[in-house]
Amino acid sequence: MPETPRKSAGTATRLMLAGAAVLVLLGIGAFWLAARRTAAPPAADEIVVTVNDATCEPATLEVPAGRRTFRIHNASDRPLEWEILDGVMVVAERENIAPGLNATLSQRLAPGTYEITCGLLSNPRGTLTVVATAESEARQAAPETREFIGPLSEYRVYLGRRSGQVLTATAALSERIAAGDVEGAKAAWTAARVPWREIAPVSARWSDLTNGMDPQADYLAKREEDPGFTGFHRIEYGLWSQGTTEGLQPAADKLLADAATLKERLGALDLAPADLAGNAAAFAQRVADQATGSQTPYSHTELAEFSADLDGIAKSALLVDPLVAAASPATSEALHKALGNARSVLDGFMVEGAWPSYDTIDTAGREKIAQAFAAVAGAAGAYNAAIGLE
Structure with a gap:
């Protein structure tokens, strides 16, 4: 018996939808491959670390003290984070590095021996040795100022x-x-x-x-x-x-x-005085890394958490804002602007005064949040240099 026009139309529609789905998947795959192939080559001063399923390559590093930039390549099949650890303290980190992609991390490192994480939490850690320089020795000898006593006490x-x-x-x-x-x-x-x-x-x-x-x-x-x-x-x-x-x-x-x-x-x-803005900047970058993924993957309450993150970041960094504003008004203005923009971005997602589930926020929305927190990280990261702490 010949197929009826209605059935033929339904079949055609299903075939069209299936074809469209295939094209979307192919497009995602092409984008992923392109991202892997077109990543910019590392700069001459970047230290490249490749993380695979079991370890870091190299797993032992030695660098001079001072600000150093690391390029972390994820050669595993899962998202990962990369951390520099001083005992149990996280000195610096990048989170949510997608498989096949890179992330860069810049950090001023004091002399000493550190551990580096290498993929899964259960993996053996690598070693990072930071060698003293004349500059780092001079920085250690610099006295702290009494102007930080009030801000540090308030933060405690x-x-x-x-x-x-x-x-x-x-x-x-x-x-x-x-x-x-x-x-x-x-x-x-x-x-x-x-x-x-x-x-x-x-x-x-x-x-x-x-x-x-x-x-x-x-x-x-x-x-x-x-x-x-x-x-x-x-x-x-x-x-x-x-x-x-x-x-x-x-x-x-x-x-x-x-x-x-x-x-x-x-x-x-x-x-320490440098912790107030420094920790705020580091955590703002961590939130930027997390925003494109899922921080609370079962309750989908990320937006409420990002709002709390922003409050905590602002509290920490702005305690030294009077000092920064006196030394470099433009630096202070940049952080206030970034904080205000991040708050505006987050509040723009509210529905009737409530935070919607994060699984309703599309890729563009998540990227907008990530960019807002990255801007906060950059602005807060300039605070210590403005008041002589870096």
Whole structure:
């Protein structure tokens, strides 16, 4: 029996849609290959590090002290982050480096021996040796100014209050999980995340706490099934993706203990003047790296977190703004402009006063957020040089 016109039209439509889907996939593939092939060659002063599934190449580096630029090439098949670590402290990092692509990182390095991460959190770390120079020795001898006592004291109070809020909210989260209250646990989890992100310019520098409280499944060998998948995102996965509190109590108890450790560390933290703007700039770049991906992949609450990030970045950097404004008005103006633009970009996504789910934000929107935070990172990164701290 011959096919009816309606069936023929339906078949043709399905074939057209299938063909269009194939073309889209081919286009994405072509774009990815083009990105791999057309990446600009490294500059003469860039230090190239290739990260594969198991290690860094080279895994042992030696560089002179001072500002150094690294080009990180991801030769693995998963997104990765690359960090320079001083013990448990993160000196510098780049996140969300896509497979086959590169990211650059510039950091002023003091003499010493550091570790570098090489792909998955479980991979062996490499070694970075920074050799002293005449310039670095002179910088170490430079005295600190009394003008920073007030800003540093104010920031310590801020960190103490916010870390107390994290501890209170994680305690409530543990209680709600123990009670089997999914909705109550979600509310407590969300309440904990805001102050956690506000103090991230500092807390994110402790790699051991970050890897215990905030590890992403993508950076673990077995993803959600990995024993190292704990902390906020393990709980987030259980509450939002699985819809249950079952099995979450050990993660909640550990998170609460880690929150107490965080508060203790912040209370004893010895901040340097350069940390105020420096940590803000480093964290703003981290957020820029995260914005194109998914920071809370199960609850999709990224926009609320980016808003808290911006508040924390502004609090840290602007404590030295009066000094910067007196020394270099243009530098101060640039950061205020970047912060205002980032706030405008984020607020532009609100729907009736509420943050929409991040999975509704398209690639262009995410890139706009990333660019806004990158601009904040660049502007805040100029603060220390303007007041003689770099």
